[in-house]
Amino acid sequence: MSLICTGAACAATPAADTIYLGGDIITINELQPAAQAVAVSKGRILKVGDKDEVLKLKGSKTRVVDLKGQTMLPGFIDGHGHIFNVGFQAASANILPAPDGTVNDIPTLVKILRETQSNPVTKKLGFIIGFGYDDSQLAEQRHPTRDELDLISKEVPVLIIHQSGHLGAVNSKALALFNLNKDSKNPAGGTIRRREGSQEPNGVLEENAFFGALFSLMGKLGDAENQAMVKAGQDLYLKFGYTTAQEGRATAAAIKTFGQSAQKGDLKIDVVAYTDMASSEASMDSPWVSRAYKNHFRIGGVKLNLDGSPQGKTAWLSKPYFKAPEGQTADYAGYPTFKQDSQLDDLVARAFSKGWQVLAHVNGDAAIDQYIGAVRKAEEKLGRSDRRPVAIHAQTARLDQVQAFQDLGIMPSFFPMHTFYWGDWHRDSVLGNERAQNISPTGWAMERGMIFSSHHDAPVALPSSIRVLSATVNRTSRTGKVLGAEHRVTPLVGLKALTLWAAYQYFEEKDKGSIEVGKLADFTLLDKNPLKIPREQLADLVVTGAIKQDQQVYQLKAQTQAQSPDKLSCATSDLCLATAARSLSLAGVIHAHKPADEPGGEHGHAH
Known part of the structure; x- marks a missing residue:
């Protein structure tokens, strides 16, 4: 027996706003692991399946996007990061080691920071700031000290941030401004490193000793600078295909800035913030605390360090x-x-x-x-x-x-x-x-x-x-x-x-998290299919686009291919979320779920 769509039943399925096709589509849905096309309506996925079936939803105003051989996946979600501080990093001198920078010895670090004295952030803060040095990658295999940072400037305070973000070093001028000297005690959860044989600080500050110095600087930034940091962070996240980002251990200033950005409509991706409970619990009284986004922003909970x-x-x-x-x-x-x-x-x-x-x-x-x-x-x-x-x-x-x-x-x-x-x-x-x-x-x-x-x-x-x-x-x-x-x-x-x-x-x-009917049309585009190339080549993949709720938010190219059953979904299946828990082999083979009473069902494990 065949079922034919007629009258009101047909009218119940709206025409798609957009149909994506023409490249591999990785759905991250075990019940329908791949598709040839995806239809979207009002920012949500309307249909996932083979091209001919999806094209039945094409209307007179439907936009058909040819992915031109690129691969489409669900939008990448940031498991943990600090998008606000990424903007601060973007405004600082790059003192990262290779391959992300060029600083692999202290003389190079000094040279780069000397050249940043006219940096707008330097003028605004009155500090020379560098981000990303890594003592493990420096030829000297140690942290720069106040004496070496004094070679950059004795008149302008210098602060450099370790790549871990958990410690850094400052010059003598900065130590004086922060009132750190031989009589200073280590703060709880932090250490002021000393010169050998004395109590005089050597310029290296750990954890809470460092955070106090850093946050006092960031507190000097005004609304315009903070908004610029949000934009810089968002732009960098988009470049890597993220459609959801985290601001972990958010300060009151960060919460305020993201709220302003959301109200102005400046956020292109979702940002979920977690406030520092130990110091900023008051932020949890904010109207932004919610499981639902408002203009792409929400506070999701608290962070403890x-x-x-x-x-x-x-x-x-x-x-x-x-x-x-x-x-x-x-x-x-x-x-x-x-x-x-x-x-x-x-x-x-x-x-x-x-x-x-x-x-x-x-x-x-x-x-x-x-x-x-x-x-x-x-x-x-x-x-x-x-x-x-x-x-x-x-x-x-x-x-x-x-x-x-x-x-x-x-x-x-x-x-x-x-x-x-x-x-x-x-x-x-x-x-x-x-x-x-x-x-x-x-x-x-x-x-x-x-x-x-x-x-x-x-x-x-x-x-x-x-x-x-x-x-x-x-x-x-x-x-x-x-x-x-x-x-x-x-x-x-x-x-x-x-x-x-x-x-x-x-x-x-x-x-x-997956390309399924009813979910948001958040997609990341890659130049190749990561499931079809040798694992050693994964690092060479290129993000070619990002789509947030059917809106192109980063350079779009395109993609699709594959095949899939017509009407499968695990959007409400706990098992689909726990795909590591059964029949997903380390050889990369995808198996559909089986009921618990069938062989191989329910509580298997990864091999």
Whole structure:
């Protein structure tokens, strides 16, 4: 028997505003993994299927976009980053090492910063600012000191920001302005490094000692400068195909600026902010706190910072660093932000009681233990609920901690880009070989059927979705060594960590993360299909366009191909979100879901 659409039934299906075809379409929907065409109406996906069927929705005003052989995917979603600070980075001198900059020794750093004295930001702030130096990549294998920064200027204060964002260095003029001297005490959760044999600061500031200096500078920026930072950050994210971005640990100034940008209609992509609960909890009274975006902005919850960075050797570990940093003894293992567990316990419990999602920066395994303990106590007190707490970075998570994540419903957002940028440094100086092999342990998560997101933590690294994908899949260091082969995943899994699973992290899986009927028409365009090229070539992919709710927001080229069943959806399926949990092999084979009572159904695992 055939069913023929007639009369009112036909009229119920509107003509599409846009139809995309002509290239590979990767849907990230296991029940319909590929398609030849996608129809869109009013910013949402109307139909996904073969070209002939989708073209039946073409009306007299329908725009048909030929992708011209490019590949279309769901819009990339930023698992963790700081889009506001990316704008600050864009306004600072680039002192990143290769391949993102040219600073691989201190004399080059000094030369570049000397040339920035006429920089508009220098004039506005009265400071010379550089972003991105990395002591692990400097020929001297150490941080620049006040004496070397004095060579840039003795009259103008100089502040340079480490690539991790967790520490930096200043010259003598800046130390005087910040009133830091031999009598200054280390702040809680921070360290003022000293000259050898004395208490005189050597110019290097860690964690809260550094943040106080940096935030006082950023506070001098006016509305116009802050708006420019938002635009610069957004433009860079668009270049890498992101249609949803995060502002992690948002300051009051950042919240104000994003709110203004949203009200003016200046945001082209969605931005979800997480306020610093320890210092800016008042921001959670804002009308922007919501699970729904208003003009592309919302506050999604709170951020807690529990420790520092492993590459800067300020992350809080349970065992000592492989090689202690300058000025520390052999038993040095970093330090916590919250010296008393009860401080963190109270914050997490209060956030849970108010229904706020919690994101916690936890790099060291001791910090992860502290967070797990706080979540466990809060759940024992308040009961289990769909809160989706997130462990940001979880760089040195142990196997037992990954199991605890699963038991407590904590979702990890891993930072596999570390394997490229600092993999060799972690192995040879920070953690030693065994711990370094297991940084960002995605393999352990996959073994347990867990989902995770992957992120760039910009401006710690450029917000390069392509490098995130390549690092998650390949885990190759700067010297070409694979770090933790058992944690490598398929390109498909790498894409899910940038799309559907990241959407779940934000409670947005019903609207984003896959190309399915009813979801937002958020798309990223690539020059090649990442599922059809050797994994070693992933780093060479180029983002050629970004589309936000059917609006081109970045240079559009085009794409499509493939084939798919006509009417399949897993938009409301919990199983579809947990595709790592069964029948997704590390060979990259995609299997449709099976009911739990069928062979291979429900609770299988990744091999």
